[in-house]
Amino acid sequence: MAITSANQLELLQTAEAVAREKQIDPGLVVEAMEESLARAAKSRYGSEMDIRVKIDRKTGRATFTRVRTVVSEDELENYQSELTVEQAADIIKHERPRVATSRVTVTRIPHFEEGEEPPEAITLEVNRFQVKSAQPGDSTVMPEIGDEIVDEVPPVELGRIAAQSAKQVILQKVREAEREKQYEEFRDRVGTIINVLVKREEYGNIIVELNPGEGVLRRNEKIGREAYRPGDRIRVFIKDVRREPRGPQIFLSRTAPEFMAELFKMEVPEIYEGIIEIKAVARDPGSRAKIAVISYDNSIDPVGACVGMRGSRVQAVVGELQGEKIDIIPWNEDMPTFLVNALQPAEVSKVVFDEDSERIEVVVPEEQLSLAIGRRGQNVRLASQLTGLDIDILTEEEESKRRQAEFEARTKLFMDTLDLDEFFAQLLVAEGFTNLEEVAYVDQGELLVIDGVDEGTAEELQARARDYLEAQAREAVERARALGAEDSLIGFPGLTPQMVEALAKDDVKTLEDFATCADWELAGGWTTDGDGNRVKDEGILESFEMSLEEAQELVMTARVALGWVDPEEVAAQEAAAAEEAGAEA
Structure with missing residues (x-):
């Protein structure tokens, strides 16, 4: 196929038809055609040549040009696409090429009033592409390194193989444009819910139609044992969109905690309007979930608003999640209070929070232990996910035994190190002293509040504690040096x-x-x-x-x-x- 006047307009018509069908920019299709024609021309004139094709967007006329770049003599490698300054000057002298340069020097004199001394001229380097048509023997157009000598070459006749190659280039460019369009469309929709049509199942993964393109609902992102048939319409959460060599991959989910949060946002107007905020979500997909909410309007109960009239709102979410039971919990800035709420329906007797290790100890009555832990540890596991803390659950009896063991260990410490009888050591522990440093360096007044302790006794206690600590320090230094x-x-x-x-x-x-x-x-x-x-x-x-x-x-x-x-x-x-x-x- 030759590029003749009979088929010049067909190029533009074909580009517009493909662009409409694929819903992409017609300019991208024309660029693909230009690249395919340039590749076919290289196969005709030589692969080392820099052949470029430009299709007029109005007439469809394809212009084939050969471009050679002016380089220094030391850098000359490709004689087909590069030439030296001397060679370029010789071409300009005898031929009529076009000299393209991106370095244009402009000299401008600022405005001045009559009678004033003319200011100095300003020289500017303008970064733009300029093409000069050179006449034979034209000495005003002098080539410089970086300039390009542009010659128009005859259009090529596209044979069967060249036409097939051009077609492949166009199809490849169109596919790339489709992929880029799909990526740009879904990149900004990460974190939202969409309705999709099930196309097929591959090895347990569900392939859905996104229009344009396809998405993947992986096997581990389905709730329980969900099964879908082609043609089913389902709701999914856009979890991630990634660029990959085979095209953009759109990963969907129905098990993500954010999926539940978005469902509540759709069902509860107060959440959508920002009056109620979802602070945390923890899920055991298909079985149980906990969601923490807070209201910024004192007149609105966050739990009641999420439950809805006769449970209508929460039931709509439960139905979408295949019967997943949902505990709606009021959020509280005080972490122990929040944890007590998170462990519902179990009753909590006491909470001990260690901020440094981010661990929390919960004491419950014996009969509430199984309820607090939940089936297969589900309740405490969800509460831990919701609060972001490690939770240890003890019964009141276990906690009592542990406290008794600590009391006895501290009593023995004071008896052995301070040479005290058991009764006096127990008095120290009962007053809250846990180690020798506290006894040695505490304000003496805190010792005097203990029954039977006067100033002399307090001084003796602190002296014994300090002597013991100093001896321990000396021994530790000797061992460290060893x-x-x-x-x-x-x-x-x-x-x-x-x-x-x-x-x-x-x-x-x-x-x-x-x-x-x-x-x-x-x-x-x-x-x-x-x-x-x-x-x-x-x-x-x-x-x-x-x-x-x-x-x-x-x-x-x-x-x-x-x-x-x-x-x-x-x-x-x-x-x-x-x-x-x-x-x-």
Whole structure:
């Protein structure tokens, strides 16, 4: 097929027809045609040539041009698409090519009034593409490195193979345009619910029609044992949209917690309007779920609004989720109070919250234990997901036994270290003293409130406690030195001799070693494994009740002392962090 006047307009008509059918920009189809024609021309004139094709958007006329770039003599590699400055000048002298340049120098003189001294001219480099038609022997058009010599070449005759290749290029470009359109359309819809038509099932995964394109509802994203037939219309949540070599992949879900939140937003006008907010959602898809809500209008009950008249609103969500039971819980900023609500319908006797380790201990009556844990641990697991805390559930009897064991252990500690009888040691524990440091360094007035303790007794108690602690410190220093701990670490402020001994046992023996530690290596922490379970990381100094903040401050102080960090930079970072925290508050 030759590009003649008879079929020039057919190019544009074909482009418009394909664009209408695929719902894409006609310009993309024309660009694909230009690329396909250029590829066919290269097969005719030579693959090393830079052949370009431009189709006029009005007449459909295809112009074939050969482009050669002006380069320095040292950089000349491809003689078909590159040429030197001398060769370009020779062509301009004898032929009539077009010289294309992207470097245009413009000299402009600013305006000035008559009688004023003319200001200096301003020279500007304009970054635009300019084509100059050169006449033979024209010395005003001088080639420079980076210019392009453009020659028009005769149109090519497209044979069967070339026409097939052109067709493949056009189809490929059209597919890429369709994929890009699909990606752009669904990228901004991540986190929303859409209605889709089931097309087929592949290895347990459901392929749905999205118009344009297809989406995948994976087997593990279906609720329970949901089964669908081709032609079924279902609601799905757009979980993720990714660009991949085979085209954009749109991942759908019916098990995501966000799916339930979006369903409630559709059923409860107060949530859609922002009067009620969903703070957290935890799901065991197809079985049970918990959703925490809060109302910003005191006259509206968030739980009642989500339940609806005679349960109409929540039942609509339950029906969509294949009968999944839903507990609607009022949100509370106080975490223990919120946890008590989250463990409903179980009754809670007491809650002990450890903020540092993000663990919470719940005490329930014996008869409420199975209800609090739930079938196969479902209730406590959902409550843990909802609050983001690790929950330990104890019965009142178990908690009593544990408290008794702690009382006895502390009593024995005071008896052995302070040489006290059992009754006096029990008095100390009953008053809230848990370790020797509290006895040694507490204000003496707190000891005097104990029955039978006068000033002399209080002084004797504190002296014994201090002597014991000092002896323990000396022994710990000796053991740390025996393990190889250096004085730079032993004398570092903030570390006790026992801490230095623990560090030395873990092969942290110098201040440099200590400065390379991460805060979680010292204080411990929690990480999440591949199965989504929280795993405890034991810290070297965790037994000394060191927090992450304290560990971070100690490590940073060590780095400053070693000159690794500029103290002014640290101060600036802390000030910026404090300012950001204040802005968020």
